[in-house]
Amino acid sequence: MGVNNNDSRGALIVLEGLDRCGKTSQSSRLFPYLEGLGHSVELWRFPDRSTSVGKMISAYLSNQSQLDDHTIHLLFSANRWEKRSMMETKLKAGTTLIVDRYSYSGVAFSSAKGIDVEWCKAPEIGLLAPDLVLYLDIPPEKAAERGGYGSERYEHLDFQRKVAQYYQILRDSSWKIIDACQSIEEVEKQLREIVLDHVITCHKGKPLSLLWS
Ligand code: DGP
Ligand code: NA
Ligand code: NA
Numbered sequence: 001m002g003v004n005n006n007d008s009r010g011a012l013i014v015l016e017g018l019d020r021c022g023k024t025s026q027s028s029r030l031f032p033y034l035e036g037l038g039h040s041v042e043l044w045r046f047p048d049r050s051t052s053v054g055k056m057i058s059a060y061l062s063n064q065s066q067l068d069d070h071t072i073h074l075l076f077s078a079n080r081w082e083k084r085s086m087m088e089t090k091l092k093a094g095t096t097l098i099v100d101r102y103s104y105s106g107v108a109f110s111s112a113k114g115i116d117v118e119w120c121k122a123p124e125i126g127l128l129a130p131d132l133v134l135y136l137d138i139p140p141e142k143a144a145e146r147g148g149y150g151s152e153r154y155e156h157l158d159f160q161r162k163v164a165q166y167y168q169i170l171r172d173s174s175w176k177i178i179d180a181c182q183s184i185e186e187v188e189k190q191l192r193e194i195v196l197d198h199v200i201t202c203h204k205g206k207p208l209s210l211l212w213s
């Protein structure tokens with residue numbers, strides 16, 4: 001039997017960080033942990049490359065298409081909007097969502113190209129605000145050393161340095177900063193402790209709120 005009851009909702013938990021910070025492997029470790037405790041939980045990621053918008057994003061990231069910086073920004077945002085109602089439905093039904101990247105990536109990566117931060121935030125307004133943002137903090141140089149970057153568009157040290165600066169200014173009270181230079185096991189242990197605490201808070205009836213506040 002699960003731990004959910006009718007008046008509890010799921011938690012919206014987002015992992016953020018530079019490319020190669022370990023976000024994807026940590027989110028896939030968190031998932032079975034929470035599931036094993038009896039929580040209803042799903043693992044999501046943005047961009048969701050499976051939708052038609054997502055396929056345009058994927059082509060852009062792999063340099064198979066060129067798009068204006070503002071245009072791709074709006075496509076990433078549209079990719080989050082197309083999942084918004086499903087997200088709300090799941091959370092209200094008591095399912096916790098672990099989400100690999102969200103609006104903070106949206107703003108940090110586009111601002112790093114020189115687009116105004118407020119302009120970047122605008123299309124994210126009205127999306128569901130995370131209950132918790134787990135920021136896996138790693139110096140850009142350390143991330144670049146980790147098995148090297150792949151061939152995708154943003155995987156360059158000079159660009160990742162700029163992204164890191166914009167992440168700094170997006171920090172708010174929902175953020176927890178985790179030192180991602182620690183061992184995988186140590187990071188995992190810290191994430192488990194923080195996440196467990198937040199899943200319990202949501203079950204006590206904290207209302208959903210909206211970005212950008
Ligand atoms: P990932 O699948 O997590 O490796 O993300 C692919 C790349 O896209 C990665 O370099 C981060 C970047 N990215 C993720 N979300 C957004 C977004 O909303 N806007 C922009 N411009 N880039 C993003
Ligand atoms: Na990547
Ligand atoms: Na990733």
